[in-house]
Amino acid sequence: VSNAFHTESRLQTDLAASKLKVQTWIAKAREELAAGNEAGARHALARKSEVEDLLAGLELQLASAVSTREHLTTTLRAIEARLAEARRK
Numbered sequence: 787v788s789n790a791f792h793t794e795s796r797l798q799t800d801l802a803a804s805k806l807k808v809q810t811w812i813a814k815a816r817e818e819l820a821a822g823n824e825a826g827a828r829h830a831l832a833r834k835s836e837v838e839d840l841l842a843g844l845e846l847q848l849a850s851a852v853s854t855r856e857h858l859t860t861t862l863r864a865i866e867a868r869l870a871e872a873r874r875k
Contacts, residue, residue: 790855797848
């Protein structure tokens with residue numbers, strides 16, 4: 787279960803970092819456009835799109851990790867309950 791918590795935490799960190807990268811590429815595209823560099827702006831928007839694709843994948847992985855953690859936690863509680871019952875007998 788602790789491994790599942792670690793994976794979930796790592797994915798949340800990666801998601802936050804990717805969201806910041808998207809904002810960075812948007813700002814870069816605006817800077818390039820303001821400077822009259824249309825090619826640079828297009829490049830920045832292409833990079834933003836790549837990061838957004840990565841972000842979508844991370845969101846799916848996080849949803850899966852949350853589901854796995856919840857399942858493992860439920861299973862652990864059930865095993866602990868059975869153990870407690872066995873000890874009482």
